Amino acid sequence: MIDSDKNSDKRLPEIIIIDLGSQYTQLIARVLREIGYRSAILTQERAKQWLLVHNPKAIILSGGHASVNDLNAPQIPEEIWKKQVPILGICYGMQYIVKYFGGEVLNTQGKAEYGPTTIQIRESELFVGLEENQDVWASHGDTVESLPDGFEVIASTNVYENSAIANISKKIFAVQFHPEVVNSVNGITIFKNFVENIANCSKNWKPQNIVEEIRDEMREKYADKKTIIGFSGGVDSSALTAVLAPVMSNNLLAICIDAGQFRDGEIDEIKETIELLGVNFDLIDKKNELENSLKGVINSQEKREIFRGIYKRAFDEAAFEFGAEIVAQGSLATDFIESGAIGGGEVIKTHHNINLGLEVIEIHPFRNLFKYEVRVLANEVGLSKKVSNREPFPGPGLILRIVGDSVTSDRLDIVRFADKMTRKILTKYDLLNIEIISQLVVYMLAGSPVVGVKGDSRVYDAPIVIRGLKTVDFMTGEGVQFPDNVRSEITLTLTKHPCISRVLFDETPKPPATTEPE
Ligand code: XMP
Numbered sequence: 001m002i003d004s005d006k007n008s009d010k011r012l013p014e015i016i017i018i019d020l021g022s023q024y025t026q027l028i029a030r031v032l033r034e035i036g037y038r039s040a041i042l043t044q045e046r047a048k049q050w051l052l053v054h055n056p057k058a059i060i061l062s063g064g065h066a067s068v069n070d071l072n073a074p075q076i077p078e079e080i081w082k083k084q085v086p087i088l089g090i091c092y093g094m095q096y097i098v099k100y101f102g103g104e105v106l107n108t109q110g111k112a113e114y115g116p117t118t119i120q121i122r123e124s125e126l127f128v129g130l131e132e133n134q135d136v137w138a139s140h141g142d143t144v145e146s147l148p149d150g151f152e153v154i155a156s157t158n159v160y161e162n163s164a165i166a167n168i169s170k171k172i173f174a175v176q177f178h179p180e181v182v183n184s185v186n187g188i189t190i191f192k193n194f195v196e197n198i199a200n201c202s203k204n205w206k207p208q209n210i211v212e213e214i215r216d217e218m219r220e221k222y223a224d225k226k227t228i229i230g231f232s233g234g235v236d237s238s239a240l241t242a243v244l245a246p247v248m249s250n251n252l253l254a255i256c257i258d259a260g261q262f263r264d265g266e267i268d269e270i271k272e273t274i275e276l277l278g279v280n281f282d283l284i285d286k287k288n289e290l291e292n293s294l295k296g297v298i299n300s301q302e303k304r305e306i307f308r309g310i311y312k313r314a315f316d317e318a319a320f321e322f323g324a325e326i327v328a329q330g331s332l333a334t335d336f337i338e339s340g341a342i343g344g345g346e347v348i349k350t351h352h353n354i355n356l357g358l359e360v361i362e363i364h365p366f367r368n369l370f371k372y373e374v375r376v377l378a379n380e381v382g383l384s385k386k387v388s389n390r391e392p393f394p395g396p397g398l399i400l401r402i403v404g405d406s407v408t409s410d411r412l413d414i415v416r417f418a419d420k421m422t423r424k425i426l427t428k429y430d431l432l433n434i435e436i437i438s439q440l441v442v443y444m445l446a447g448s449p450v451v452g453v454k455g456d457s458r459v460y461d462a463p464i465v466i467r468g469l470k471t472v473d474f475m476t477g478e479g480v481q482f483p484d485n486v487r488s489e490i491t492l493t494l495t496k497h498p499c500i501s502r503v504l505f506d507e508t509p510k511p512p513a514t515t516e517p518e
Contacts, residue, residue, distance in 0.1 A: 061093025404447020452501030
């Protein structure tokens with residue numbers, strides 16, 4: 001099913017992606033799904049075994065954070081060169097190709113690129129339909145200094161001659177930038193050219209397949225087993241509940257753990273959605289437990305770990321009471337990538353619902369999907385636009401939005417108020433719309449209080465920060481600049497609260513800033 005290399009023959013992917021450790025590997029598969037192609041992401045070891053029994057029509061080598069000149073640099077199985085099928089190398093994948101065929105890759109300061117850049121393309125099958133100048137996203141320290149025999153340059157930037165190369169007779173293409181990242185504006189055309197025109201792959205994937213595949217697998221493996229699903233009212237857990245409900249019926253129990261992390265009115269919305277889905281539901285109150293455990297805790301990873309501990313215990317207890325053998329979670333590819341659980345990248349954040357080590361089996365049917373795919377799927381299974389367009393909200397919720405000092409119920413109430421009022425104002429101006437603001441993050445710099453004056457008294461309050469992020473995949477994004485009048489209205493409204501005397505606006509893009517402040 002979703003783990004595509006476990007597909008039965010009719011669903012066999014024609015494209016394999018060899019994961020060489022990039023944060024963006026899953027995005028390659030996402031873009032391919034968007035254009036109708038199923039692919040399998042394989043580790044180097046699994047790729048080797050796969051290639052012994054299967055004949056893919058196209059091979060993509062992902063990027064990676066290592067240098068090809070490192071002693072322990074990820075290696076690509078020899079079998080790929082024997083298949084004589086089109087190959088596309090991306091970033092590390094390109095450098096590996098160059099080194100393998102006898103070219104030179106060096107760490108050349110001055111040619112490194114981190115972020116947006118513009119390439120000038122030459123005529124190539126890979127770039128059919130594109131204009132000469134293309135905005136792309138690159139992130140590399142090493143550069144290709146000399147090409148192997150048989151390769152030619154097909155794109156360059158102002159500072160870097162070898163931005164994309166090709167060996168036409170071998171049908172090997174390689175790009176130093178990341179066409180899979182949305183900031184590479186026409187990256188999707190590059191993939192289309194590669195899989196459709198160069199590799200002649202057949203379209204074999206539709207969004208409905210996900211729902212069918214998950215339901216089939218649940219039916220086969222788990223339908224007679226009691227299952228608990230973590231339900232936060234967000235699009236991921238709502239969509240997964242809607243996918244599982246018809247298969248699992250009374251064997252499914254949705255639980256929501258309220259540890260004080262929710263925004264204003266969210267619990268009511270959760271109850272409303274669950275009622276519509278007609279699934280058994282339990283609201284578990286852990287507010288006191290969380291507040292006691294978080295006393296004096298400042299470090300954000302520690303806050304996450306504590307939340308995770310409470311979350312895990314609540315699941316184990318609920319599973320025991322319900323007699324469940326399975327716990328299903330709506331975690332997405334981004335959660336796994338940032339937790340370091342897939343992609344071979346570094347741990348950026350420990351997510352509250354990944355690899356919890358529960359006493360029962362944990363399953364994550366959406367582990368290879370990205371947010372916007374789950375939104376499409378949510379519509380498919382009949383959820384309202386209000387749910388399918390819901391902005392993401394982290395599991396530990398407002399706990400992550402009290403920065404630099406400990407979390408108390410008073411501080412949670414202040415952030416909850418600021419979040420509620422900011423949302424009201426943005427809704428009034430029709431700005432709280434995922435096309436404009438994909439996620440609104442209202443947070444408190446609890447560890448950095450500043451002086452203010454209220455009435456005639458000096459006050460010393462933690463600033464409240466408002467951050468809107470516009471993004472498609474939450475891997476990269478732009479900080480939204482609110483109109484002046486909206487900013488003023490937010491500032492005036494929030495500072496009416498007795499404990500808010502300063503409001504700041506955070507417009508930093510991701511990267512370097514993450515969406516959440518902690
Ligand atoms: P960042 O802050 O890494 O966030 O840009 C990307 C997306 O993930 C959400 N996020 C989390 N979700 N537990 C979650 O369930 C977490 O610890 C966590 N940290 C970040 C974030 O809100 C955004 O949508």
